[in-house]
Amino acid sequence: MGWGSVIRGASAAASGSLSGGAIAGIVIGSIIGFGLLIGILSVIIPYCCDKCDTSSVQPQTVQVVKHSGNSQGMSNPAVPR
Helix, strand or coil, rough: CCHHHHHHHHHHHCCCCCCHHHHHHHHCCCCCCCCHHHHHHHHHHHHHHHHHCCCCCCCCCCCCCCCCCCCCCCCCCCCCC
């Protein structure tokens, strides 16, 4: 390997284009990384959710109070005048 090949390799790397092998490596690495992330989350999430005890949580009711609409300064565009 002479100095000429080193200079040509440096200029090819400086041009900003990726080779087909580099693109394939990025794609394969991304797929493997995404699979690892999904695998880790599929182990962690059920473990964390099993630790939460939601049986003691009681549902709450909300009471709706209707306003007569006679107050000054308040308008409801859904109610015709």
